Amino acid sequence: MSVEFTTPVSSEKADSYVRAALRSPSFMVGATITAIVVLMALVSLVWTPYSYAAQDIPNRLKGISAAHWFGTDHFGRDIFSMIMVGARTSIAVALVAVGVGVVAGVPLGLWAAAKRGSLLDEIIMRANDLVFAFPALLIAVLITAIFGPGAVNAIIAIGIFNIPVFARLSRGAALSLWQREFILAARVAGKGAVRISFEHILPNILNTLVVQVTIQFALGILADAGLAYVGLGAQPPTPTWGKMLADAQTLVALAPHVAIIPGLAIVLTVLGLNLMGDGLRDIFDPRLRRGRR
Amino acid sequence: MPAYLAGRILSLLLSLVAASIVIFLVLEVVPGDAARFMLGLNADPASVAALRAQMGLDQPVLVRYFAWIIGMLHGDFGISYTYRVPVAELISARLVVSLPLAIYALLLTLVIAFPAGIFAASRRNSKGDLAVMGATQLGVAVPNFWFAMLLVLVFAVSLHWFSAGGFPGWQNPWLALRALTLPAIALALPQASILARVMRSALLDTLGEDYIRSARAKGLTRNEALWRHALRNALIPVLTIVGLQFSFLLAGGIIIENVFFLPGLGRLVFQGITQRDLIVVKSVVMLLVFAVILVNFLVDLSYALVDPRLRHR
Numbered sequence: 044m045s046v047e048f049t050t051p052v053s054s055e056k057a058d059s060y061v062r063a064a065l066r067s068p069s070f071m072v073g074a075t076i077t078a079i080v081v082l083m084a085l086v087s088l089v090w091t092p093y094s095y096a097a098q099d100i101p102n103r104l105k106g107i108s109a110a111h112w113f114g115t116d117h118f119g120r121d122i123f124s125m126i127m128v129g130a131r132t133s134i135a136v137a138l139v140a141v142g143v144g145v146v147a148g149v150p151l152g153l154w155a156a157a158k159r160g161s162l163l164d165e166i167i168m169r170a171n172d173l174v175f176a177f178p179a180l181l182i183a184v185l186i187t188a189i190f191g192p193g194a195v196n197a198i199i200a201i202g203i204f205n206i207p208v209f210a211r212l213s214r215g216a217a218l219s220l221w222q223r224e225f226i227l228a229a230r231v232a233g234k235g236a237v238r239i240s241f242e243h244i245l246p247n248i249l250n251t252l253v254v255q256v257t258i259q260f261a262l263g264i265l266a267d268a269g270l271a272y273v274g275l276g277a278q279p280p281t282p283t284w285g286k287m288l289a290d291a292q293t294l295v296a297l298a299p300h301v302a303i304i305p306g307l308a309i310v311l312t313v314l315g316l317n318l319m320g321d322g323l324r325d326i327f328d329p330r331l332r333r334g335r336r
Numbered sequence: 337m338p339a340y341l342a343g344r345i346l347s348l349l350l351s352l353v354a355a356s357i358v359i360f361l362v363l364e365v366v367p368g369d370a371a372r373f374m375l376g377l378n379a380d381p382a383s384v385a386a387l388r389a390q391m392g393l394d395q396p397v398l399v400r401y402f403a404w405i406i407g408m409l410h411g412d413f414g415i416s417y418t419y420r421v422p423v424a425e426l427i428s429a430r431l432v433v434s435l436p437l438a439i440y441a442l443l444l445t446l447v448i449a450f451p452a453g454i455f456a457a458s459r460r461n462s463k464g465d466l467a468v469m470g471a472t473q474l475g476v477a478v479p480n481f482w483f484a485m486l487l488v489l490v491f492a493v494s495l496h497w498f499s500a501g502g503f504p505g506w507q508n509p510w511l512a513l514r515a516l517t518l519p520a521i522a523l524a525l526p527q528a529s530i531l532a533r534v535m536r537s538a539l540l541d542t543l544g545e546d547y548i549r550s551a552r553a554k555g556l557t558r559n560e561a562l563w564r565h566a567l568r569n570a571l572i573p574v575l576t577i578v579g580l581q582f583s584f585l586l587a588g589g590i591i592i593e594n595v596f597f598l599p600g601l602g603r604l605v606f607q608g609i610t611q612r613d614l615i616v617v618k619s620v621v622m623l624l625v626f627a628v629i630l631v632n633f634l635v636d637l638s639y640a641l642v643d644p645r646l647r648h649r
Binding site: 169173177181185258273288 | 351354355358359363474481482486489526530537541573594617629
């Protein structure tokens with residue numbers, strides 16, 4: 044029977060992670076794509092080929108060329124510059140929203156699992172259900188109905204929705220672990236619920252959490268694009284990939300690149316993040332690595 | 337089991353009460369004077385006073401809350417400010433589009449995800465697994481409204497197999513289903529990709545457990561162990577995600593309904609937002625939230641069916 048006792052990450056272990064990362068094709072491809080998108084977003088802070096707001100009506104809806112790498116939109120704006128600035132908004136919204144979900148949701152889920160069956164568990168999970176009952180779009184709808192649309196409201200809406208996702212998942216995964224022998228051993232050894240949750244439960248559910256973080260990050264980018272598409276996200280003149288698609292919808296037969304390029308930007312970014320997450324899962328999960336040997 | 341059931345029903349009711357309080361507070365108390373908020377700053381005082389009277393805003397908050405709840409229990413959702421018709425009529429007309437769309441999309445999701453996830457897990461690291469994972473990787477990454485635009489471009493504009501949008505009503509169920517097919521596919525594909533990945537990952541997790549090793553030691557093949565033991569144990573995380581997905585499919589309709597110009601609840605609530613018709617927004621959001629809470633309740637009950645240990649807690 045395997046007994047897993049988790050030790051803190053040593054420098055030796057960190058080295059083995061790096062070696063495993065370099066050997067994982069999905070991590071390397073995903074990390075490269077993600078790095079390119081992040082780099083684009085960062086460079087856009089100091090430089091873009093054209094001003095993203097500069098209109099050039101005579102050159103509207105121009106295709107891909109040396110002057111305009113991704114062509115121009117219906118106002119003659121440079122699509123490459125808009126994609127660069129759009130990357131900034133998307134990453135910021137999704138990153139903060141996932142952070143909110145993890146930081147608030149995981150401890151809540153672990154706590155509920157540690158006190159499973161108690162009134163506290165019931166209160167935490169019912170409070171989660173309550174938030175859970177409001178899909179991100181509905182939270183965005185409620186917030187927007189009163190405060191109007193904007194990037195911050197998009198972050199709040201997606202972030203709030205992420206909390207019960209991580210709480211439920213952590214609790215569900217932790218519950219089955221609490222029945223296992225190695226947890227019983229830790230309890231017999233006199234460890235408290237908090238210590239067991241963080242030393243034994245958390246490392247053993249990281250696999251599930253990492254997969255979920257990638258899913259929620261991907262969903263964050265997608266939700267941000269969706270909110271921007273229906274006009275509930277960051278407002279013009281800030282370019283967002285979702286708004287670019289909304290503008291392109293009626294032009295798709297006339298100038299397909301206007302609709303295809305922002306969509307591809309979203310797909311590539313989400314794909315990169317997911318591939319990186321898959322790679323990380325293989326790298327971090329001791330059971331998967333043992334199985335491979 | 338009766339105690340488990342009673343506990344779930346109690347929490348279902350508490351969740352509904354709590355959700356209704358949140359919605360009421362956000363939409364009726366936060367804006368201050370809801371009538372002035374709805375009509376804008378430049379509205380003439382007489383219209384504001386009329387709307388205030390119609391909404392019963394001169395009464396205490398508690399009275400208004402209970403009037404709203406009791407009204408809804410009797411099927412009275414108030415009168416829409418912009419449409420000038422009972423909100424209940426608007427909702428029932430839109431529900432016959434949104435609910436079938438969500439169910440259609442959920443069925444497509446399950447039909448695609450379960451076989452794909454089980455196939456990939458049972459043939460881990462094979463070419464088939466890689467192909468399924470590659471396809472779902474792409475499916476997860478595609479925004480559903482962009483996918484919807486591409487579907488319209490290919491299957492409506494170029495091939496003329498489906499209409500590009502609109503809904504003909506249920507007089508002819510075949511035409512209605514046809515109108516909902518592209519929207520359902522657009523909604524289902526990304527969800528099916530997510531679910532297939534969760535299914536595969538949950539199965540692989542359980543396949544690494546000691547009891548699977550025991551089952552293999554007893555002489556079961558890997559696939560027999562998967563079907564007899566791993567599948568049932570992998571269902572809890574899968575059910576959690578299915579519950580989440582149904583609520584996404586219901587509310588996610590907002591966006592897809594916009595692409596296809598479907599007269600559903602999503603579009604109703606979105607129009608309510610832009611027209612500041614808080615009476616419509618309040619009732620539609622409450623109805624969607626009610627549906628989500630009910631689905632979560634059913635998912636909770638199904639946990640007990642899947643894992644008998646939970647019944648005896």
